[in-house]
Amino acid sequence: MVNVPKELEYEYLLDRLYELLPEQAKAPARFEMPRAAVEVHGKSTVIRNAAQLCQVFRRDLDHFFRFITKELGTTGAVEGGAVRLKGRFGPATVQRKVEQYAREFVLCPICGKPDTHFIELRGVRMLKCEACGAVSPVPEV
Ligand SMILES: [Zn+2]
Known part of the structure; x- marks a missing residue:
């Protein structure tokens, strides 16, 4: 049995390290709601950064796509990292749905x-x- 001096014990070192961290590193990062990049083209609406939104949320694009088409009562398609919706929807409407998605499926x-x-x-x-x-x-x- 080796007698380790208190200064070298793992727990002690971790505690010391934690004390030395700036306050900011200890506080949990506040969740920053991502913004949907929305473009209306003729009779359809494109969420250009749908894949990025899902990356922030850590959810499947398909799941988000099913949610938003159901919520807006429309159909559409996943096109690369974007989502195209049938119909014209303003950026505020889309953003509200993105935030609703986060509340219902992402945030604890x-x-x-x-x-x-x-x-x-x-x-x-x-x-x-x-x-x-x-x-x-x-x-x-
Ligand atoms: Zn929680």
């Missing part, structure tokens, strides 16, 4: 953090929070 309802993923619980899709561990129901899409 308990702690508000975006570090979540889907799990299946007895065949039901749930939202599992990696930050606080909460498991919450999510709507079907």
